Amino acid sequence: MIHRLTLESIVKNFGNFRANDDVSLQVKTGSVHAILGENGAGKSTLMNIIYGLYQPDSGKIFSRGEEVSISSPRRALDLGIGMVHQHFKQVENMTVVENLILGLKGQWMMKLNHHRQAVKQMADDLGFSIEPEQQVWRLPVGMQQRVEILKLLYRNADLLILDEPTSVLTPNEIGPFFKLLRRLREMGSTIILITHKLNEVMDISDRATVMRSGRVVANVDTAQTTQRELATLMVGREVVFNVARRESKPGKPVLEVNDLTVLDDRRLEAVSGLSMTVREGEILGVAGVDGNGQAELAEAITGLRSAASGRINVSGMDVTGISVARRKRDLKIGFVPEDRHRVGLDLDATLSINSVLRSFKERPFSRRGWLDFQVIDKHAEELVSRYDVRMRGVHQKARDLSGGNQQKIVVGREIEGGPKLLVVSQATKGLDVGAIEFVQKTLLAQRDRGTAILYISTELEELLNICDRVAVIFKGRIAGEMNVSEATSERIGLLMTGGRT
Amino acid sequence: MFNFLFDAHQLSDFLGSGIGLSVPLIFAAVGGVICERAGVFNIALEGQMLLGALAAAVGANLSGSAEVGLISAVLTGALSGVLLSILGVSLRGNQIVIGLAITLFASGFTSFMSRVLFPEGANSLRLDGFRPFGLPLLENIPFFGKILFQQDALFYLMLILVAVTMFVIYRTQLGLSIRAIGENPGAADTAGVPVMLLRYSCVIAGSAIAAIGGAYIVLAQVFLFSDNITAGKGFIALGAIVLGRWNPLFATLACLLFGVFDALQLRMQATQPDIPAQLFAAMPYVISILAFVGLIGLVHPPAAGGKHYDREVR
Numbered sequence: 142m143i144h145r146l147t148l149e150s151i152v153k154n155f156g157n158f159r160a161n162d163d164v165s166l167q168v169k170t171g172s173v174h175a176i177l178g179e180n181g182a183g184k185s186t187l188m189n190i191i192y193g194l195y196q197p198d199s200g201k202i203f204s205r206g207e208e209v210s211i212s213s214p215r216r217a218l219d220l221g222i223g224m225v226h227q228h229f230k231q232v233e234n235m236t237v238v239e240n241l242i243l244g245l246k247g248q249w250m251m252k253l254n255h256h257r258q259a260v261k262q263m264a265d266d267l268g269f270s271i272e273p274e275q276q277v278w279r280l281p282v283g284m285q286q287r288v289e290i291l292k293l294l295y296r297n298a299d300l301l302i303l304d305e306p307t308s309v310l311t312p313n314e315i316g317p318f319f320k321l322l323r324r325l326r327e328m329g330s331t332i333i334l335i336t337h338k339l340n341e342v343m344d345i346s347d348r349a350t351v352m353r354s355g356r357v358v359a360n361v362d363t364a365q366t367t368q369r370e371l372a373t374l375m376v377g378r379e380v381v382f383n384v385a386r387r388e389s390k391p392g393k394p395v396l397e398v399n400d401l402t403v404l405d406d407r408r409l410e411a412v413s414g415l416s417m418t419v420r421e422g423e424i425l426g427v428a429g430v431d432g433n434g435q436a437e438l439a440e441a442i443t444g445l446r447s448a449a450s451g452r453i454n455v456s457g458m459d460v461t462g463i464s465v466a467r468r469k470r471d472l473k474i475g476f477v478p479e480d481r482h483r484v485g486l487d488l489d490a491t492l493s494i495n496s497v498l499r500s501f502k503e504r505p506f507s508r509r510g511w512l513d514f515q516v517i518d519k520h521a522e523e524l525v526s527r528y529d530v531r532m533r534g535v536h537q538k539a540r541d542l543s544g545g546n547q548q549k550i551v552v553g554r555e556i557e558g559g560p561k562l563l564v565v566s567q568a569t570k571g572l573d574v575g576a577i578e579f580v581q582k583t584l585l586a587q588r589d590r591g592t593a594i595l596y597i598s599t600e601l602e603e604l605l606n607i608c609d610r611v612a613v614i615f616k617g618r619i620a621g622e623m624n625v626s627e628a629t630s631e632r633i634g635l636l637m638t639g640g641r642t
Numbered sequence: 643m644f645n646f647l648f649d650a651h652q653l654s655d656f657l658g659s660g661i662g663l664s665v666p667l668i669f670a671a672v673g674g675v676i677c678e679r680a681g682v683f684n685i686a687l688e689g690q691m692l693l694g695a696l697a698a699a700v701g702a703n704l705s706g707s708a709e710v711g712l713i714s715a716v717l718t719g720a721l722s723g724v725l726l727s728i729l730g731v732s733l734r735g736n737q738i739v740i741g742l743a744i745t746l747f748a749s750g751f752t753s754f755m756s757r758v759l760f761p762e763g764a765n766s767l768r769l770d771g772f773r774p775f776g777l778p779l780l781e782n783i784p785f786f787g788k789i790l791f792q793q794d795a796l797f798y799l800m801l802i803l804v805a806v807t808m809f810v811i812y813r814t815q816l817g818l819s820i821r822a823i824g825e826n827p828g829a830a831d832t833a834g835v836p837v838m839l840l841r842y843s844c845v846i847a848g849s850a851i852a853a854i855g856g857a858y859i860v861l862a863q864v865f866l867f868s869d870n871i872t873a874g875k876g877f878i879a880l881g882a883i884v885l886g887r888w889n890p891l892f893a894t895l896a897c898l899l900f901g902v903f904d905a906l907q908l909r910m911q912a913t914q915p916d917i918p919a920q921l922f923a924a925m926p927y928v929i930s931i932l933a934f935v936g937l938i939g940l941v942h943p944p945a946a947g948g949k950h951y952d953r954e955v956r
Contacts, residue, residue, distance in 0.1 A: 194832070194953050215834035230829040232822045234942070243822050244833035248815050292833065 143206040145170040145300055145331040146191065146222070151200035153186055160186040161197070162355040168300075170205075173322060173332045175342040175363070177375055178352035184335045185227070187352075188302045191333075192224040193217040204300075215244070223293030224302040227309075229285055233278035240277055241292050263291060267324060282309045282432065283318070290321075294330075301325065302333045307341060311430050312601065312634030319345050337375070339368045351375055387589070389609040392421030394454075395562050395593035396442065401451035403437040403617075411437035413617040414451070419562070419593040424584065426608030426625075427597040428633050434617035435597045436479060439566045442595070443476045444468045445484075455562055469499055475560030477551050479567040479597075481544075485551040488540040492532060495539050496521040496554055528553035529579060545576025552580055556587055563587065566597045581607050601630045615639050646909070650785065656905055658789045662863065664901025666691065666872070668800055669855030670879035671886065671893040672807055673719075673848040678888055679811060680844035681824035681946040685741025686726055687852045688876025689748030693718045694853025696752040698860045699867035700759055702769045708861050711769070712796070712854065719853020722748070723846035731841050734950040745876070753869045764867035771861040772796050794862045796854070803851065807890040820844060824944030827951040837951055852876065874927065881930035887941050896933070900926050 146168040153161040160183045168174045178184045189195045191202065193211040202209055204220045211217050217224070231240050242248075242256050257273040264271040269287060277285060286306060293301055303322075307315050322332055322345060334346060342349050343363060351359045351374040359374045396419040405411035412434040419425045429435055440446035442453055444465035453460050455472045468474045478484035486495050497506050497517050505516045521535040528549045532542055539547060548568065555563060565584065569577040585607065588594055598604050604611055605628060612622040613636035620636040646652035670687045677684035684690075697718035702711030722744060730737040756764040772794035780791040811817035819840055822830040827837045856872055864871070878900055886893030907922035914922075 192832070213834075213836075214832045215836065218834050224832065226832070230826070230832040232826045232829050234825065234945075235818075235822070239818060240829075240833075242815070243818055243830060244835040245815060246834070250814055251818060296834070 143170070144168055144203070145205060146333075147203040147206075148187075148191070149201040149203070151187065151190060151202075152198045153183075153190060153195060154198055159355050161190070164200070164352070164355070164357050166350055166357065166360075168331060168333060169348070170331055171326060171329060172347040173326055173334060173345055175346035175349040176333060176335045176352060177337065177339070177342055177349050177371060179337055179375060182352040182375075183355040184352055185304055186355075188224060188304055188333070188335060191217070191222060192302060218293075218296050218298060221297060221299045222302070223296060223298030223300070225286065225289040225293065225304065225306060227304040227306075229289050231277050231285060231289065234276060236274050236276055237271060237280070237288050238273040240288060241273075241295050245296070260291065260295070263294060267291075267294075267321060269321075282430070283311075283314045286310070286318075287321070290325075294325075299329060300331045300333070302335070304335045305337075306334065307336065307338065308599075309431065311638045312630060313638050315341075339371050339375075342371060343368055353377055389423045389588060391423040391609070392591065394418050394420050395456055396595060397452075397454040398438075398442070399452040399454070401438070401441060401453060402449045403434070403441045403446060404449050405437055410449075411617055412441065415614070415618055417612055417619060417622075419595050421561075421593050422588055422591045423609045424588050424594040424596050424607060426604040426611040427595065427614050428601060428604050428611055428637060429599065429614035430637055431599050433614050433637075435566065435614055437617075438614070439476070439478070439564050439595075439597055442562075442564055443474055469558070470503070473559060473561040475555035475558055475563040475592075477548075477555055477563070477565040477568050479570065481547055481551050486539045486547060489538055491536045492525065492530070492539060492542075492550060493518050493521040493535045495550055496524045496535070499554060499558060524550070524553045524557060528583070545572045545579075548572055548576065548580060552583055556583065560587075560592055563592050563594045564597075565594060567599065568596070569598070569600070569603060577603075601633055604628075604633075605630070613637055654785055654788055656909065657902070659908070660902035660905035661789060661898065662901070663904040664897045665797060665800055665862075666855040666858045666875050667879050667882060667897035667900055668804065668894050669858060670852045670876050671882040671897050672803060672890050673851035673853075673855070674879055674883045675886070675888055675890050675893050676807065676811075676820075676844050676848035676851065678883060678944055678947055679824045680820050680841050681827060681944055681949065681951075682726070682731060682841055682845050683737040683741060683948040684726065684845065684848060684852070685738055685880065686722060686744035686748075686849070686876075687741075687855075687879050688872060688874065689741075689745030690719050690722050690849050690852040691856030691859075691872040691876045692745075692748040692752045692870070693722055694856030695860045695871050696756060696856075696867055697853070698857035699756070699764060699767060699769060702771070702861060703760075703767060706770055708770055708772050711771075711861050712857055715853045715857035716850045719850040719856075720846050722853070723849025724842075726849060727842045727845045731838065731845065731950070734952075737948050749870060752867075756867050756869070760867070767866040769861065769865045771865045796858050796862050799854075800858075804890055804894050811890065821944075823951075824946055827946050827949075831951070831953060841951075852879075855879070878926060878930050881933050884941060884943075885930075885933040888944060900929060903929050 144167045148164060148166040151161050151164040164187055176184045186195060190197050193213045193216050202211060209220060238253060238256050238260055241260055242251065260273050261271065277288065286309065310318055326332060336342060346363045349361050349363055350357055351371065353375060398415060398417045401412055401415045402410060403412035427435055437446060441448045448461045455474060460468055460472060482488060497520060501507055501512060506513060518535055525532060525535060530546045530549045532546060568580055584594060596608055605625060608625050610622060610624055611628050611633060613620045613633055615637060646656055670691055674684050674687050694715035697714040698711040701714030702708050726740060726744060729735045729740045760767065774792050774794045777791040781787045811820060819830060819835045822835060823837050823840055831837050859871055860867055882893050882896035882900060885896035904926045907925040910922045911919045
């Protein structure tokens with residue numbers, strides 16, 4: 142039997158880091174093939190190789206049994222191979238139809254009318270409707286994803302690589318999305334699904350390949366395996382799904398947000414009339430689909446973005462007019478930002494410097510405007526040992542650490558500042574299971590020391606795991622709030638999409 | 643002071659000279675729009691115009707033909723575009739710095755070469771340039787006929803160029819690809835657009851067109867070469883690009899605005915001898931600064947402008 146795609150001994154290095162190590166793989170025509178692995182297992186790298194974005198250092202690729210060299214996405218598309226990236230590759234200020242016809246070969250004029258019809262027809266065949274003249278950035282994420290899939294089908298791709306497609310969807314959108322995938326399989330497409338979510342693998346795939354640290358550790362028929370077996374294969378040890386925790390003992394309110402409105406970079410309302418309270422010694426989770434105002438909310442509280450209206454009280458004091466520095470120093474607001482690479486760390490500075498980024502102006506780290514590097518280094522040494530940061534030395538650059546260890550530096554630095562309020566945004570994004578466990582335990586310990594924690598996340602299970610209360614944010618408003626004991630993923634999922642419970 | 647605006651003859655003279663002054667700007671601005679739409683800053687417009695001007699003078703002088711002068715300018719401009727592409731696209735240098743370097747180089751190089759090539763002085767050249775000729779029928783249109791259709795070949799070329807550029811950018815697949823690589827080269831690449839090839843092509847074409855702007859001054863306006871003959875027009879064209887929101891037609895209109903102000907200041911210099919001429923001479927530049935300032939935050943430049951694209955970057 143000829144496979145749709147076969148990989149033989151693919152190797153890919155980034156500098157000293159081996160992202161793919163002797164990877165071999167066979168994908169049957171007309172199947173849904175899951176590639177399963179933790180973050181950093183090399184799944185996306187492998188897919189980018191198949192799509193011609195990366196060139197392998199060695200190894201062979203066969204498409205429909207013929208050996209091919211895929212030098213560019215253009216070549217991949219010629220071979221019928223298309224990919225939907227986790228972060229969509231769309232020109233946001235162009236229309237749907239413009240995005241769909243971008244790069245089509247053999248045409249000189251744009252022929253928008255013709256393509257508009259064809260696109261509508263194709264969407265109809267797949268069971269959804271689309272507005273071809275709408276600008277892409279105005280579309281909801283789920284629709285943008287469909288545009289990406291249409292784009293590939295429009296180029297006659299019959300092997301679709303989907304990189305973590307459900308990570309941008311709400312729980313309620315996942316069902317229809319899988320229906321779409323099944324429809325595509327019926328129509329003859331082969332689908333490679335990259336994911337780290339086990340239930341999805343069980344739900345939709347015919348076969349699964351498990352990757353760990355750049356290698357293939359197993360190929361299994363989905364029908365003949367279990368979630369637990371897959372989890373063990375993926376992580377390499379038995380996995381504890383829950384962090385042990387005690388009941389919280391909330392005290393006085395620390396953060397009181399009242400009727401807050403915040404504008405985003407486009408000057409549109411990202412947060413509209415939002416109110417919430419976080420007390421001493423409790424973790425309030427903010428659930429929601431990415432892009433519903435979470436980032437702007439966090440920035441408004443920490444002072445990185447100004448509030449358009451409303452009040453933010455911290456320890457009883459209105460902070461809307463107060464600078465970031467004073468919020469940190471006087472009001473003890475700590476912040477673990479979503480984007481640790483751009484906001485949380487200076488990647489090209491040493492761990493030492495990164496460990497005092499928030500406090501280097503203060504004693505004992507600086508005196509009369511001069512930095513005392515001995516004190517700073519000593520502080521950094523303590524920090525990395527206390528927070529279990531795996532590194533070679535405190536003079537190493539932050540860039541050279543893995544995501545999990547980078548995050549431990551950020552979390553450690555913020556906690557060492559003795560925060561009364563800690564704003565934590567997507568703290569476990571891109572971390573492996575071990576690091577997630579560590580970060581969560583650390584935050585829970587900090588809660589028990591009386592810190593009020595605002596925990597923003599898109600991962601429901603994680604929220605249910607660590608929070609005391611969960612507030613659901615939808616279109617910049619709190620759509621509902623509940624104690625974690627009353628929360629279920631169904632209930633939160635419904636609120637996340639604007640439904641009511 | 644402004645009486646001439648109410649006399650049809652004087653007004654048409656005035657507008658005619660304004661349009662004439664804007665033609666070199668328009669070539670440079672359209673060339674710049676093509677580069678920037680593809681996501682490459684071309685700050686070298688001024689230098690490329692200068693190179694074009696010298697090449698045109700040399701070509702026309704050696705051959706005795708204005709056409710050869712034009713072709714020399716185009717080739718020289720294209721060559722400077724190749725340089726900008728290699729340094730600023732492939733080797734990932736800072737495009738602003740490279741553009742300035744090319745302009746500074748061109749300024750010294752053209753002054754030096756004109757002394758080497760024209761020992762008697764390039765000021766005394768009397769080149770055979772492009773002379774105006776009327777287009778049948780169109781030149782008889784009252785008022786506008788004289789301004790727009792009794793012009794030289796380069797002027798008509800400019801009209802065609804603006805129209806073709808508009809058409810290509812907004813109506814063709816090629817134009818869609820160009821706009822896409824200026825906005826999000828990653829998206830264009832994954833859709834099968836050859837990003838590097840297209841960026842090179844746009845920079846080379848845009849640079850060649852900017853060089854025609856310099857050639858126009860030499861071959862259709864003054865018929866000689868002098869040091870820094872472009873006098874900052876390339877930088878004013880950059881202003882016109884912003885004012886025209888990276889649209890070739892709007893940029894052209896912005897150039898016309900600058901050209902008309904230039905004509906106005908020349909007229910004022912002549913009619914108001916009591917006021918220092920430098921004040922008037924500064925007018926077009928002041929207008930271009932105001933245009934920049936007034937538009938800060940209001941315009942949406944190509945999102946990937948000046949940013950390097952590397953597929954394998956992690």
